[in-house]
Amino acid sequence: MIKVEQLSKHFGKTQAVDNISFEVKEHENLILLGTSGCGKTTTLKMINRLIEPTSGEIFIDGKDILEQPPEILRRGIGYVLQNNGLFPHYTVAENISIVPQLLKWDKKRIEKRISELLEKLHLSDDCRQMYPAELSGGQQQRVGLARALVADPAVLLMDEPFGALDNVTRSKIHAEFKVLDELKRKTIIMVTHDVQEAFELGDHICLMDKGKILQDGRPSNLLFNPANAFVQDFLQEQRLQLEFKTIKLNDIWRWLPILQKENKTKVLPADTDLWTGLEQFKFASSETITIHHDSETKSASFEQLMAAFYQYKKQQAHE
Amino acid sequence: MNEQQTLFDFMRQQSDKLAAQTLQHIGLTFISLFIAVLIGLPLGILITRRRKLSGPVLGVAGVLQTIPSIALLGFMIPVLGIGAKPAIVALLLYALLPIVRNTFTGITGVDPAVKEAAVAMGMSKWQVLFKVELPLAMPVIFAGIRTATVITVGVATLASYIAAGGLGEFIFGGISLNNTNMILAGAIPAALLAILFDFLLSRLQRLNIRKLKTATATLPLLLLLFSSFYFIPSAYGGKLTAGFTPEFMGRQDGNLGLQSKYKLKIHTIVISDAVMYKAAYENQLDVISGYSTDGRLEAYHLVVLKDDKGIFPPYYAAPVVREDALTKFPELENTLNLLSGKINDSIMTALNYRTDYLHQSPEKVAKDFLLDNGLWKPAREVNMGIVRIGSKIFGEQYILASMYSMLIKGYTDYDVATKTGLGGTKICFDALTNNQIDFYPEYTGTGLLAILKPSLKTVDSLTLSKDKTYNYVQKEFQKKYNIKWLKPIGFNNAYALMMRKKQAKDLNIKTISNLKRYLESK
Ligand SMILES: Nc1ncnc2c1ncn2[C@@H]1O[C@H](COP(=O)(O)OP(=O)(O)OP(=O)(O)O)[C@@H](O)[C@H]1O
Ligand SMILES: [Mg+2]
Numbered sequence: 028m029i030k031v032e033q034l035s036k037h038f039g040k041t042q043a044v045d046n047i048s049f050e051v052k053e054h055e056n057l058i059l060l061g062t063s064g065c066g067k068t069t070t071l072k073m074i075n076r077l078i079e080p081t082s083g084e085i086f087i088d089g090k091d092i093l094e095q096p097p098e099i100l101r102r103g104i105g106y107v108l109q110n111n112g113l114f115p116h117y118t119v120a121e122n123i124s125i126v127p128q129l130l131k132w133d134k135k136r137i138e139k140r141i142s143e144l145l146e147k148l149h150l151s152d153d154c155r156q157m158y159p160a161e162l163s164g165g166q167q168q169r170v171g172l173a174r175a176l177v178a179d180p181a182v183l184l185m186d187e188p189f190g191a192l193d194n195v196t197r198s199k200i201h202a203e204f205k206v207l208d209e210l211k212r213k214t215i216i217m218v219t220h221d222v223q224e225a226f227e228l229g230d231h232i233c234l235m236d237k238g239k240i241l242q243d244g245r246p247s248n249l250l251f252n253p254a255n256a257f258v259q260d261f262l263q264e265q266r267l268q269l270e271f272k273t274i275k276l277n278d279i280w281r282w283l284p285i286l287q288k289e290n291k292t293k294v295l296p297a298d299t300d301l302w303t304g305l306e307q308f309k310f311a312s313s314e315t316i317t318i319h320h321d322s323e324t325k326s327a328s329f330e331q332l333m334a335a336f337y338q339y340k341k342q343q344a345h346e
Numbered sequence: 347m348n349e350q351q352t353l354f355d356f357m358r359q360q361s362d363k364l365a366a367q368t369l370q371h372i373g374l375t376f377i378s379l380f381i382a383v384l385i386g387l388p389l390g391i392l393i394t395r396r397r398k399l400s401g402p403v404l405g406v407a408g409v410l411q412t413i414p415s416i417a418l419l420g421f422m423i424p425v426l427g428i429g430a431k432p433a434i435v436a437l438l439l440y441a442l443l444p445i446v447r448n449t450f451t452g453i454t455g456v457d458p459a460v461k462e463a464a465v466a467m468g469m470s471k472w473q474v475l476f477k478v479e480l481p482l483a484m485p486v487i488f489a490g491i492r493t494a495t496v497i498t499v500g501v502a503t504l505a506s507y508i509a510a511g512g513l514g515e516f517i518f519g520g521i522s523l524n525n526t527n528m529i530l531a532g533a534i535p536a537a538l539l540a541i542l543f544d545f546l547l548s549r550l551q552r553l554n555i556r557k558l559k560t561a562t563a564t565l566p567l568l569l570l571l572f573s574s575f576y577f578i579p580s581a582y583g584g585k586l587t588a589g590f591t592p593e594f595m596g597r598q599d600g601n602l603g604l605q606s607k608y609k610l611k612i613h614t615i616v617i618s619d620a621v622m623y624k625a626a627y628e629n630q631l632d633v634i635s636g637y638s639t640d641g642r643l644e645a646y647h648l649v650v651l652k653d654d655k656g657i658f659p660p661y662y663a664a665p666v667v668r669e670d671a672l673t674k675f676p677e678l679e680n681t682l683n684l685l686s687g688k689i690n691d692s693i694m695t696a697l698n699y700r701t702d703y704l705h706q707s708p709e710k711v712a713k714d715f716l717l718d719n720g721l722w723k724p725a726r727e728v729n730m731g732i733v734r735i736g737s738k739i740f741g742e743q744y745i746l747a748s749m750y751s752m753l754i755k756g757y758t759d760y761d762v763a764t765k766t767g768l769g770g771t772k773i774c775f776d777a778l779t780n781n782q783i784d785f786y787p788e789y790t791g792t793g794l795l796a797i798l799k800p801s802l803k804t805v806d807s808l809t810l811s812k813d814k815t816y817n818y819v820q821k822e823f824q825k826k827y828n829i830k831w832l833k834p835i836g837f838n839n840a841y842a843l844m845m846r847k848k849q850a851k852d853l854n855i856k857t858i859s860n861l862k863r864y865l866e867s868k
Contacts, residue, residue, distance in 0.1 A: 077466055102468030112463030116481050125467045174467075 028053040028214045029074070029182065034083030035238075036069050043069040045238035046083070051231070056215045058229035060222065066238040067218040068109060071184050074216065075104045087182060102129055105175030105183040105213075109190065111167050113159040119170050120155040126178045144173040147209060165196045176209050183210070185217040189224065201227055222262060226269050234258055247273050251343040271302035274339065276318050282335035283325045286317065294319050304332060356527040363516075368535050370511040373575035374430070375498045375539075378437035380569040382494060386442050387487070390449025391475065400450060407443035415440070415504050420620070423508060428589075428617060428625045433502075433510035440501050441494035448490025452483025485551055491565075492547040499540040503532070506592060507618035509625070513539075515592050515616045522593030524772035524796050585865060589617040589631035593770065598805065599795055600635065600841060603657035610862050619740065623648065632845060633861065637661075639691055639742065639839040641698030649850050650842040652857040658841040659805070660812040661791035662834040663742075665750070669828045671784035675733055677758040679832060682785070684721060684753055685746075686833035694742065694837040701741040708741065712748035723756030730759040736783035737766040738774050742839065746787040771796045779827055789839055793819040793831070812838070 029051040036044040044066040051057040059067040072078040074085055076097040085092045092100055113122050120141055127137045145152060148169045159167055168188060175183060189197050201224065204210065219225050225232050226246045233243045242254040250266070250273055253259040262269060276283075277297035295304060297320035307316045308329050315326045327335070357364055393400040410418075418439065422432030456479050464478045480487075506514030516532025519525070550565070594600035595616055604610040612633065617625065625631045627646035636643060638650055665682045672679055689697070697715060700706045716722035733754055737743035744766055751762045765783055768774040771792055777783045794800070794808065794815055800822075808814045820831040843858055855861050 075466060077462065098468045098470050100468075101466055106463075106466040108459060108463050108466070110459055112457075112459040112466075114460055114463070114478060114482075115457075125464075125469075129468050129473070 028055075028088060029057075029216065030086040030089075031070075031074075032084045032086075034070070034073060034085065035081045036066070036073060036078060037081045042238045044073070044080075047233075047235075047238070047240045048083075049233055049240060049243055051214055051216060053214055054212060056210075056217065056228060056230045058225040058232045059216065059218045059235060060220065060225040060229075060232050061235035062220060065235045067220075067235060068186055070235075071186055071216060071218055074182075074184060075101050075106055102126055102178065103180050103182070105178075105180040107168075107171050107175045107183070107185040107188045109186040109218075111159075111171040113167060113170060113174070115159055118156050118158055119150075119162070122159065122170060123173050123177050125174065130178060140177055141173075144177060144209075147207065148173050149203065165192055165200065168192065168200070179209075181214060183213045183215045185215065187218055187220070189219075189221075197224075204228065222265055222269065226272055234261060251340070268302070270336075270340075271305065272300050274301045274336065275299065276301060276304055277320055279332075279335040279339045280320060280325070282338040283318065283327050284331060286324045286326045293317065294324075296320075301332065301336060305329065353527045353530050357531050360516075360531065364531060364535070367511060367513050367515055367532070368539070369575040371499070371502055371513045371536065371539065372572050374433060374437065374502045374505055374510060374512050375495065375543075376569050376572035376575070377430075378434045378498055378502075379441055379491070379495055380566075380573050381434065382438040382441035382445055382498075383491060383566075383569065385438070386445030386490075386494075387449055389442075390446045390487075391453065393446070393450055394453045394479075404443075404447055404450070407446050410439045411443045415501050416507065419504060419508050423621050423624065427628065427630050428509045428621060429615070429630070430510045432508055433505035437498050437501055437505070441498050444490040444493040444497070445487070446490075448486050448493075449483065452486030452490075453479050455486065456482045488547060488551040492544060492551065495543045495547060496540050499536060499543060503536055506616050508621055509589055509615040509617035511616065515595070518618070518770075519592030519596045519616070521772055522591065522596075522770035522796075524770075524775065525596065528596065586612060586632040587630075588612045588614045588633040588635075589622050589625055590614055590635040591619045591622065592616050594635035594841065597795060597841075598802065599657055599659050599791060604843075604858070607655050607657050608858055608862055610858065610865070612861075612865055626844065626846060629846075632849060634844050636842055636844045637742075637839050638842045639694040639698060639837055641695060641700065641702035641741065643844065644695060644699050645703035647847045648844040649847045650844050651850070651855065651861060653842065654857040654859050656810050659791040659794065659808070659810075660815055660838050661789035661840040662812060662816060662836075662838050663746070663787050663789050664816075664834040665785045665832045666778065666788045666793070666823065667785035667830050667832060668778065668781065669824075669830055670781075671733070672830060675731060675758070675760055675784075678733060678754070678760070678784075681753050681757045682750060683833050684757070685749060685835050687836050688719060688721075689715075689836045691837045694839065697745055698742050701745060708744035708748045712745050712752060715745075716749060716752055722752065725752075725755035726759060728759045729761045732761045732763050733785075734783045735762060735764045735766075736768050736774055736777055736786035737764070738771070738786070739767045739769055743787055746835070750785075750787075778829065787835070788831075790815045790819050790831075790834075791840065793823065798822050798826075 031050070032048050033046050034044060034048065035042070035046050047070065049057070059070060061067055069078060073080045074092070076092060114125075123141050123144065124137045127140065141155070142152070145154065150166060150169055150173070154162065154166065154170070159170065162170065172188060175185070189200055192200065205228065217228065229246060231244070232246055232249055233240045234249060235241065236257060242249055242258050246269075249258060250262060250269055253262070275297065276295065276299050279301070280297065293307065294317045295307070297318055304316060315328045317324060317326045389403060393403050415436070418436045419432065422436050426432035426435060460482070461474060461478060464474045469477065502512050503514035503517055505512045506518055513532040513536045516528050517536070520528030520530075520532060590601055596602070601614070617631070622631065622634045623636065623640070623642040623646050626634045626648060636648070642648070643650070667678065667682070697711055700711045701708050713722060735747050735750055737747035747764055747766055751764055754760055754762050765777065768777055768786070774786050775797055778786060795805065798819065808818050816831070816834065823829045823831055843861070845855060850856070853864055855864055
C-alpha cells in the first residue's frame with residue numbers, strides 16, 4: 028500500500044533521514060520508533076509532501092506521490108500532528124469539518140459525519156461549539172484524530188498522537204484505539220518514542236536511529252531477534268514487560284500441561300497475551316487458569332506459566 | 347467658568363464651521379487610513395512571504411514615520427500641489443508603518459504547528475492565508491490599525507497647512523489670532539475624536555473570535571463610510587479660488603472685513619502662509635492674503651490689489667520691549683532706535699526677496715544692510731548681561747532679529763540670546779509677557795487687532811491713520827502690559843490681497859472692488 032524506497036533528507040549538513048526503505052501493507056499499522064531527533068517526523072512529513080525529499084521515492088497504491096498536486100494528495104491522507112495543531116479560532120465542529128469543506132461535501136453530510144465521529148471517539152455533543160482552548164489535552168487529541176479521520180482517508184499518518192497524555196489516560200486511549208473500527212480499515216504509519224506504545228499498537232515496527240532504520244519487523248522479532256546491540260539495548264529497560272505483552276498463550280501452548288479435571292476457573296482464549304494471563308492471578312482466588320485453544324483445553328498455575336515462558340525463550344534463542 | 351462659557355459660545359456661534367471641519371477631519375483621517383490599510387495589509391503579507399524584503403520595507407516605513415509632519419507635507423506640494431491629495435498621501439505614509447509592521451508580526455506570530463496543520467489538511471496557499479493566518483493575526487493587525495488611527499487623527503490637524511481643511515483650521519487660526527477659544531474649539535474635538543476612535547477600535551479588538559468575523563467584514567465598510575464625510579463639505583466650487591491663512595480667516599481686518607465691508611463672496615480654502623505664494627504662482631489659487639512687503643510677491647510675479655475701502659489697517663513695524671528690560675539695559679533703547687526710519691516698504695521687500703527667494707541667510711542679509719548703511723560695528727565680545735530677542739516664524743522677522751542682535755553686540759556691552767521662530771503672535775507675545783524674551787519686532791495693526799482687541803468702533807476710528815494706531819497701541823501696551831513700543835522702523839507690512847500679475851491684467855482687476863465685480867458678473 029505504501030512503499031518507501033531509498034528515501035533521504037538532508038538539512039544542510041544534518042542527515043535527518045538517511046537512505047531508508049520500508050513497506051506498509053494495506054490495513055497494517057507501522058510504527059516508526061526511535062529517540063528524539065532520529066528523523067521520524069521528517070520521514071512522516073515526506074509522505075504527505077510537507078517536506079520534499081533530497082532523494083528517493085514514495086508510492087501509495089503503486090502511484091508515485093509526485094504525480095498529483097500536493098493539496099489533492101494531502102486531502103486524501105489523514106494527518107495527526109505531534110502537538111495536535113488544532114485551529115484555535117475554529118470550534119471543534121469547524122476544526123473537524125476542514126477537510127470535508129475543502130472536498131465540498133454538503134452541509135448535512137458533514138454534520139452527520141461529525142456526530143458519528145464524536146460518538147465513536149467518546150466526545151460529548153456539547154463539545155461541538157467549544158474552542159480547542161476549552162478542552163482538556165486528551166479531548167484535544169481526540170478532536171485531532173477526528174479531524175484526520177473525517178473524510179475516511181485510506182492512509183493515516185500520526186505523529187506522537189498520544190504524546191502529551193498522562194499514563195492512565197494514555198492506556199485508556201490505547202484500548203479505545205485498538206477497538207476503533209474506523210482504524211481497522213486504514214493503513215497507518217504512526218510515530219512514537221514510547222516503546223510500550225509501539226509494542227501495544229504496532230503490527231510492524233521500524234526502529235530508527237540517526238536517520239537510519241536499524242530493524243524492521245514484527246514486535247516479537249525485535250524482542251527476540253534483535254538485529255544488533257543498539258536494538259537490544261533500546262528495549263532492555265522494559266524487556267520483561269514487553270515480552271509478557273508480546274508472547275501469546277498459544278506461543279507457549281506446547282509447554283503447558285493438559286487439563287486434568289474440570290474446574291470452575293475462568294476460561295481464556297489462547298490469543299490472550301501472557302501479561303493478561305498472569306494478571307488473572309492477581310484477582311482470582313484459584314490456583315490455576317484455564318485456556319482454550321481450538322478444541323483443546325489446558326490449565327496452568329502461575330509457576331507453570333512462567334516455566335513455559337522460559338522454555339519458549341530458550342527455544343527462541345536457539346532458533 | 348467664564349472661560350468655559352465663552353468657549354461654549356464660540357462653538358455655538360461657529361457650529362456650522364465646527365461641524366464641517368470635524369467631518370472633514372474624520373473624512374481625511376479615514377480616507378488616508380483606508381488607503382493605508384489597502385496598501386499596508388498586502389505589503390505586510392508580502393514581506394512575510396519574501397522575508398528578505400521585510401528589513402528594507404519596515405526600514406523605509408520607519409524612516410517615513412520620523413520625518414516631521416510639516417516637512418513631509420512640504421515635500422508633497424511640488425509633486426501633488428495643495429489640498430486633499432498631498433494631505434492624504436502624507437497621512438497615509440504615517441499610517442503605513444504600524445499597519446505593515448503589525449500585519450507582519452501578526453502573521454509571523456501564528457503558531458507554526460497550526461499553519462502546518464492547515465497545509466497538511468490540503469489547504470492551498472491562499473486558503474491558509476485567509477482561513478488561518480489572517481484570522482489569527484487579526485487582533486494584532488487591529489492593534490496596528492488602532493495605532494495608525496490615533497496617529498492620523500493627530501497629524502490630520504496639520505492638513506490645514508496645505509488647504510486640506512480639518513480641525514487644524516481652528517487650532518492654527520487660534521494660535522495666530524491669540525484666540526484661546528478658537529484653539530480649544532479645534533483641539534478638544536480633535537482629542538475627542540482620537541479618544542473615541544481608539545476606544546471603538548479597542549472594543550473591536552477585544553471581541554471574541556466569533557464576533558470578530560463580522561467585525562472584520564464591517565470594518566472596510568465603516569472606513570468607507572467615514573471616508574465619504576470628506577466629500578460632503580468640499581462639494582462646492584467657484585469661479586476663482588482664494589487661499590487665506592487661518593489667521594486672515596478670523597480677523598476683522600481680514601476675511602471678516604472682506605465680507606462685511608466689501609461683501610466679497612469667493613470660494614475660499616485655508617492654507618498656510620508657507621505654501622500660499624507658491625500655490626498662487628502655480629495656478630492652484632487665484633487670490634491670496636499676503637503681506638505687502640513679502641519678498642515672494644516679487645519672486646512669484648504677484649500684484650497687490652488696492653484696498654479701496656481701507657479695511658486693512660497700517661502695520662508699521664517697531665520693537666516692543668519690556669519696561670524692566672529697558673531699566674536693566676540702559677543702552678538698549680537708543681541702540682534699537684538706530685534702525686528707526688531706515689527701512690521703507692521697497693527696501694524691506696527687497697531684503698525679504700533675498701531670504702525668501704534667493705535663500706540667503708537672514709544673518710548675511712542683515713549684515714549687508716547694516717554695512718551699506720554704515721551701521722555695522724564688530725561685536726565687542728563682552729558680557730554685561732544677556733538681552734533676549736524673540737521673533738516670529740517668518741523671514742522678515744528673522745532679518746530684523748539678526749540686525750538687532752548685531753547692533754546690540756556692536757554698540758553695547760551686552761550679549762544676545764535669540765529665540766527665533768516663535769510660532770504666531772500669541773506665542774511671541776506670551777513669551778514677552780512671561781519674561782522669556784525682552785523684546786521682539788511687532789506690527790501696530792497686530793498689536794491693535796490681535797492683542798488689544800478693542801471694540802469695532804474704536805478700530806474703525808483708528809485704522810485709517812498710521813499715527814493714531816501707533817499712539818493708541820503705545821499708550822495701551824504701557825498701561826496694560828508695561829511694554830513699550832519703540833520708534834517705528836519705517837515700513838508698513840500690511841495685509842493685502844494679491845493675484846498673479848497676468849491674471850489680474852487679463853481680468854482687468856486692480857482693486858478689491860474690481861475683484862468683487864468680476865466675481866458677481868455672469
Ligand atoms: N526544518 C529543519 N531544518 C533543519 N534541520 C531540521 C529541520 N527539521 C528537522 N531537522 C533536523 O533533523 C533531525 C530529525 O528531526 P525530526 O523532527 O525528524 O526528529 P524526530 O525523530 O521527529 O524527533 P522528536 O521525537 O523529537 O520529534 C533533527 O536533527 C533535526 O534537528
Ligand atoms: Mg517528531
